[in-house]
Amino acid sequence: MIEIRLHGRGGQGTVTAAELIAEAAFQDGKFSQAFPSFGIERRGAPVEAFARISDKPITLHSKIYEPDYLIIQDSTLINLDLVRQGVGPKTFIIINTEKSAADFKKIFEKNTIQTIPATQIALAILGKPIINTILLGAFAGVCGLLNPASLTSAISARFKKEIAEKNIKAMNTAYCHCSSNSEYCFTAEKCTIAVDGGQKFSVTC
Amino acid sequence: MLKFMEGSRAIAETVKLCRPDVVAAYPITPQTHILENLAEFKAEGQANFEYLKTESEMAAASAVLGASAAGARVYTASASQGLLLMTEVLFNIAGMRLPVVMTCANRAVSAPINIWNDEQDAMTLRDAGWMMFFAEDNQEAADLHILSYKIAEATNLPVMVCMDGFSLTHTFEPVEIRDQKLVDKFLPRRKLISGQYLNPQNPITLGGISSPENYMPAREKLHQDLIDSKKMIQKFFTEFNKLFIKRKNYNGFIEYSGPRNPKLMIIAMGSVLGTAKTILNKEKLSDKVGVLKIKCFRPFPDAEISKIILSIRPKHIAVVDRAVSLGQGGILAGEIKNLCPIGMVSNFIVGLGGRDITPEHIEKIVKLSLNDKACTTRFYDK
Known part of the structure; x- marks a missing residue:
């Protein structure tokens, strides 16, 4: 079983991102589960959401304390105890940021880190800073367990056609940035992310 | 077809399959999503029940009481303070013998205010004369609604x-959202018997005043009918299983998982069971510990529980409760202690007001129980 914990801020679609990951896994023929950290909703406040993926039915209904994947939607949350709790050397960390993975090595010394400029991708493709489908793509890209077609059907099941199309493009962009699945990425409709000289990313469509 | 969805959505879709005539409710967390989905079905013309927006939970319960008394199939849902506000009406619904089906999205009770999960709300209403089922997961919760209409209307x-x-x-x-045709087959329209529902052509009184000589027999009858309803529960669970689930040993009361002669039996209800069952895969514990799930709390399956305890003979029992009778102890534990010798049952009150329960908690409960000769009741969260 793979356990995923997401941290974001109220209004960022943290819960939606968890649901999309689990939905994509379900579309992929796996067992999955997603749930929010049941708080009192406030825009901007730190929020958590959880997802599990397994080959067997999932009976467990507790929160996730030692995640296999930690997804951080807002890098200003990194110093919270809540975010760092239970992060072991094997936890794979995905961070929405323009910075590079090396910039976070001091904080997460032993971990594999994947950074993704999700907000920039969202602004370039969706015109709004809504990043949940982009994080879905990034997660699927690094974990390599889910077929991109399942991600596409999860997005199509959730959004209306026009919005779904843009989100699939955004998801593909993130997926192909993080994945080595060159066969899919050769034909997938996507934008490209370039690092311009220093540390800054730019997204071109 | 198996679909990936929120629990509340699964309940709303299943309630729609049961074709209620009247839905009346008042929103309260964490029940609200069920109502929002039902309102959406109504607004989009996917369902044709009357949807009554009421001014309080008491009004919602009263509306379904009235509609059910007039012969309608009805639905309501609530939780926590909302359920408590319905209390007076819920006792009346049972006393008037109305086949109302409701969902309780279990939540803690004030004070202090807490919106999170435990089972204090429903357990506080255990004496109201309602049948009570507890679901372990969302599939079971959804299926229980179809079964509940069938059992309610038969009894x-x-x-x-x-x-x-x-x-x-x-x-x-x-x-799995069940197939509408199969649900219609299992659960046809409510059968009305002349003289047993409100009808201007054949007027009757329901719930009128009752003298001492009539009141006590009426209460005794309600008690006896609840106990006798076990036959119907078993009958319809068996029928439902044949149509939809097709599993061995499926019944409406209890389910035991674990070794044949465990040292310890954990007894619990609701979603904590899934977490408790992870113990069954732990190397050093899998041959020592079994988990008994209580599905039906009213009528209480005392004979069924006694039978399984006597047949597998655990040395000790740990009851995991998510509700307390303050000044006494865990409510489920009280019922189990009724059936067991003194010195056999330890009680752990866990997960109050949304406190998370993890597999590690369950492991510690096992360790503490195996050495608990004093059979303590403790609030356990470490």
Whole structure:
């Protein structure tokens, strides 16, 4: 079983991102589960959401304390105890940021880190800073367990056609940035992310 | 077809399959999503029930009481303070022998205010004369609604389906939404018997004043009918299983998982069971510990529980409760202690007001129980 914990801020679609990951896994023929950290909703406040993926039915209904994947939607949350709790050397960390993975090595010394400029991708493709489908793509890209077609059907099941199309493009962009699945990425409709000289990313469509 | 959806959505879709005539409710967390989905079905013309927006939970319960008394199939849902506000009406619904079905999205009770999950709300209403089922996961919660209408209408007794707030209502997992044609076959329209419902052509009184010589027999009858309803529960669970589930040993009361002669039996209800069952795969514990699930809390399956305890003979029992009778102890534990010799049952009160329960908690409960000769009741969260 793979356990995923997401941290974001109220209004960022943290819960939606968890649901999309689990939905994509379900579309992929796996067992999955997603749930929010049941708080009192406030825009901007730190929020958590959880997802599990397994080959067997999932009976467990507790929160996730030692995640296999930690997804951080807002890098200003990194110093919270809540975010760092239970992060072991094997936890794979995905961070929405323009910075590079090396910039976070001091904080997460032993971990594999994947950074993704999700907000920039969202602004370039969706015109709004809504990043949940982009994080879905990034997660699927690094974990390599889910077929991109399942991600596409999860997005199509959730959004209306026009919005779904843009989100699939955004998801593909993130997926192909993080994945080595060159066969899919050769034909997938996507934008490209370039690092311009220093540390800054730019997204071109 | 198996679909991936939120627990509340699965309940709303299943309630729609049961074709209620009247839905009346008042929103309260964590039950609200169920109502929002039902309102959406109504607004989009996917369902044609009357949807009554009421001014309070008491009004919602009263509306379904009235509609059920007039012969309608009805639905309501609530939780926590909302359920408590319905209390007076819920006792009346049972006393008037109305086949109302409701969902309780289990939540803690004030004070202090807490919106999170435990089972204090429903357990406080255990003496109201309602049948009470507790779901372990969202599939079971959904299926219990179809079964509840069938059982309620066959026995003229109301049924409350309890599902843990948030940990089920707000959790997305795969759920099979049953086939409408099969549901229609299993659950045809409510059969009305002349003289047993409100009808201007054939006027009757329901719930009128009752003298001492009539009141006590009426209460005794209600008690006896609840106990006798076990036959109907078993009958319809068997029928439902044949049509939809097709599993061995499926019954409406209890399920035991674990070794044949465990040292310890954990007894619990609701969503904590899934977490407790992870113990069954632990190397050093799998041959020592079994888990007994209580599905039906009213009528209480005392004979069924006694039978399984006597047949597998655990040395000790740990009851995991998510509700307390303050000044006494865990409510489920009280019922189990009734059936067991003194010195056999330890009681752990866990997960109050949304406190998370992890597999590690369950492991510690096992360790503490195996050496608990004093059979303590403790609030356990470490």
